[in-house]
Amino acid sequence: MAIKSLVGQVGVDVAGKAHNCQANSKHRIEKGDTRLKVRNGRSWSHYCCACAKTIISKDILKLTELKKLEVSQASTS
Numbered sequence: 001m002a003i004k005s006l007v008g009q010v011g012v013d014v015a016g017k018a019h020n021c022q023a024n025s026k027h028r029i030e031k032g033d034t035r036l037k038v039r040n041g042r043s044w045s046h047y048c049c050a051c052a053k054t055i056i057s058k059d060i061l062k063l064t065e066l067k068k069l070e071v072s073q074a075s076t077s
């Protein structure tokens with residue numbers, strides 16, 4: 001792969017068994033539910049659809065900012 005992706009280690013899959021969302025333990029992911037998976041070291045973190053949409057929306061905003069290729073305030077100090 002010549003071009004590196006910033007979002008290569010994420011995907012969507014279906015829960016093989018019921019478990020809690022890893023962003024909020026009050027969110028229950030049932031067996032068969034669609035979930036977002038994000039690479040976390042050697043394993044994967046899984047998030048429910050509601051959290052997935054929040055995470056993805058935030059990242060779209062971040063990527064949109066990054067696309068401007070402007071040096072952020074934090075990096076100039």
Ligand SMILES: [Zn+2]
Nearest residue numbers: 021027048051
């Ligand atoms: Zn959740």
